Amino acid sequence: MAKASIAKGMRDFTSFEVLRREYIISVIRNVFESFGYGPLETPSMENLETLTGKYGDEGDKLIFRVLKSGDFLKSVPENLERNASTWSSLISDKALRYDLTVPFARFLANNRNDIKLPFKRFQIQPVWRADRPQKGRFREFYQCDADVVGSNSLWQEVELMQMYARVFDALLLPVKIRISSRRILADMAEFCGVGDRFMAFCIILDKVDKVGVEEVVRQWVELGVPTEKAQQLIDIIALRGEPAVEALKALGATGNGLEEVSWVIEKFSKFNSDSVLEFDPSLARGLDYYTGCIFEVEALNSSFGSLGGGGRYADLTGIFGLKDVPGVGISFGLDRIFLALEEADLFPDSIQDAPDVLGVQLSEDSAETVFRVVSQLRENCVIAEFYPDAVKLKKQLDYAHQRGIRYVVIIGENELANNTLQLKDMKEGEQFEIDMEDFMENPINYLDLN
RNA sequence: GUGGUUGUAGCUCAGUUGGUUAGAGCGCCUGAUUGUGGUUCAGGAGGUCGCCGGUUCGAGCCCGGUCUUCCACCCCA
The missing domain is CATH 3.40.50.800 (Anticodon-binding domain)
Incomplete structure (x- = not known):
């Protein structure tokens, strides 16, 4: 090992790589701007309490905390029991941002009087997570977010799906956009009689393409779902698009999630695109604040996770004291798009740093x-x-x-x-x-x- | 955070049950060409075997720790 190594999960970028990253960013940025979204930048660090409690217990563990300056042990009482969470709040008061959505919510709450609704902004900045690195998973990576707040209209969902499509069409990268709704998931949990264990129900469902249907059924039953209902539902999970909608309706879904998703897909399909938007009942994004539609983008032939995701949240800023501001947003994972383009050899030859x-x-x-x-x-x-x-x-x-x-x-x-x-x-x-x-x-x- | 995996020359990798001086391809440097790259030929340099410790007469190889990589969980972009 060289004397000076790079921190775990962090990367240097050569000019060759930077130029390719800038190419992707320029495509995304142009689409964002063409839809009337304006740029926003927020600081790398937020107050610790701004971030904690927003991403679930697991998320909290992945937040990079920054030590207080100076004698940070001053405020630790003598003989305090050795407990990581009590100590960290005493010796740390700020942290690197974990995503772009929560800082955006904080910004909205801070500037509530100056913002005209509906408000659209995009943000392209790095975020940090203390995750264990893998391929396509880093501790520092860029997110490219576009959110609109202040409107409940489903046309916003259509617009955002179109933005996804525009970006990936421009990059010549074939993708599938999966769409569902937290309301549909809630209906499914209700149908199974485990509405009170909604999160656990979703986490099991989300693993279906990894662990297989039998395992999902087994875990659902273990959670308390009647075997017959688990079996009935798992058959529907395998469906996509309209057949899945019909099958779920037949089960007696009461929320209007199905109508919403169908409406968005119908409107989207009136505008040409190479990208596919499809209802996928197995989609179960876990982020705590999503309440309506949820989306995820995946490359058709990629070996790593999703290229982007997003959803609607009825009340994101409530936790910061600004009530009743609904929003919906999407995110592009720059680093994964980079890997997908590299794998598919889709970077234009014109990107080069040589002088003439x-x-x-x-x-x-x-x-x-x-x-x-x-x-x-x-x-x-x-x-x-x-x-x-x-x-x-x-x-x-x-x-x-x-x-x-x-x-x-x-x-x-x-x-x-x-x-x-x-x-x-x-x-x-x-x-x-x-x-x-x-x-x-x-x-x-x-x-x-x- | 849990379990596993990887690390040998600038790069990709070989290295036998532990046994002399650790190899190959590519790249690099010099020359053939004192003003001409990409081809060819000749020659040359370059390694504390990730790091620290242990076992042994002897460790690239065995053991422990640590860092890194990748993988599976968890979660996600």
Whole structure:
């Protein structure tokens, strides 16, 4: 192990990677902006009490807490029992944000008087989770969120689904958007007679594609569901789309979740898209605050988790003292989209960090002239780099080759004497001697840039 | 947080039941080409075997700890 290693679950990004990440972000950002969502940024850290209790017990454990500054043991009583949670609230008073939704809710509550409803914002920032890393799962990762608050209209759901579709269409990544509703899940739990153990019911259901139907039935029965009803429901869970809706209706679902989901799908389908939006009764996202529709996006052929998720929450800001503000939002997982695009080899070739031209000097006498040419190229919006040392030409050409630079401008004694320059096309392997004044007049004439 | 897994040259990996000086491919450097990359040829450099400790006459190999990677839980993007 090197003396200095990188913190667990954290990553460096090379320029190659940063440019690809920026490509994804630009696609998402353009879609967000085209729908009228405005950017918001919130701080990396929030007060600890802003975050705790918002993500369930499991979520609380995954929050990165930050020590108080100075003598943080000052407020710990002598002989306090060794208990992590009592200690942490004494020695820590702030934490890295765990998602973008809760900070957004805090922002809304803080600025309630200045915000016109319905309010739309998007937010593209890193979040941190003290999770154990795996493929596609990091301790620091970017979320790209779009939320709208202040409207109960299902048209917002349609709009957000369209935003999902627009982004993945633009990235050429085929995805399936799964949609369901917490109300449908509640109906199912009610049907099974375990409405009071709703969360446990959902957690078992959510695992169906991993552990299989038999295991889900077994666990449901263990939870208290009559075997007959568990069997009846599990057959429906395997259905998708309209047949699933009909089957659930036949069971006597009383909430209007089915109508809502069907309505959203129907409206969505009137607008063309390569992406699929489908009712999936096995979808059971667990986040505590969702109350209506829930969504999840997955790549059609990916080996890791979802690319994004979201849902409707009837009252997100209530915990911060701002009542009755409904909202609905979606999130894109930048890092997973990155992996999906990489796996499917879908990054455009045009993303590259190589300059168009490298200026090469054969002797220190020619350096100033080369530098002048390079400067002129930049004036003409050509990305140009100046090789700083008069080392062997072989070495400088090799550098250009390695970096993928298309053109090299070579100036040595002969060129200085003739007032010319050599323009070498590294791709075609051709080289031309060009009059210096002609080239400086309009360098783009001599370059084939795209 | 629980259980497992991985770590050998810049990269991908080999390394026999523990036994001399730890190897290969690719990459890198130098030269053939004193002003021409990508091909070829010749030569060369580079490793505290993740880290710490233990067993042993002797450890890359066995044992313990630790860090890291990946996997399954948990949960999620």
